[in-house]
Amino acid sequence: MATKKPTDAExxxxxxxxxxxxxxxxxVLIVGERQLNVAAGKLQVDEADAEALAYLEAHADFERLPPAE
Structure with a gap:
């Protein structure tokens, strides 16, 4: 019977x-050809999404929150 080896990388x-x-x-925000949805006053975007980050940073309506620990 084979056993699964534990991996260090999650x-x-x-x-x-x-x-x-x-x-x-x-x-709903339209950025390029897609939508970003604000719900409960918050919006999450992938940190690699340069287009969305540039849009949000350019508008005073949006405040970047510190990362949750």
């Missing part, structure tokens, strides 16, 4: 960045 999940929407608790 599956890596993409890191995300959270923004707070200071104006709306719910809205």
């Amino acid at each position: 599956p890596r999940t993409p890191a995300s960045v959270t923004y707070r929407d200071s104006v709306f608790t719910s809205r």
